[in-house]
Amino acid sequence: xxxxxxxxxxxxxxxxxxxxxxxxxxxxxxxxxxxxxxxxxxxxxxxxxxxxxxxxxxxxxxxxxxxxxxxxxxxxxxxxx
Numbered sequence: 001x002x003x004x005x006x007x008x009x010x011x012x013x014x015x016x017x018x019x020x021x022x023x024x025x026x027x028x029x030x031x032x033x034x035x036x037x038x039x040x041x042x043x044x045x046x047x048x049x050x051x052x053x054x055x056x057x058x059x060x061x062x063x064x065x066x067x068x069x070x071x072x073x074x075x076x077x078x079x080x081x
Contacts, residue, residue, distance in 0.1 A: 007067070012040075012047075021059075
């Protein structure tokens with residue numbers, strides 16, 4: 001897994017944990033299987049730019065937020081469910 005993908009996945013996991021978004025909920029919201037989502041956010045498969053963009057849109061972040069050097073875990077703006 002690339003360093004940027006690892007970084008983005010870690011930040012996505014942090015947002016999911018803070019907002020209590022389950023892998024199953026996110027998979028359902030994005031019409032993906034739980035296995036596909038789990039493999040991507042747990043570092044078994046690199047995240048694509050589309051993965052990052054989709055997650056950002058659903059959670060109110062900008063895609064670049066997951067790739068920048070600094071990351072601030074924002075307050076809940078919108079729940080994924």
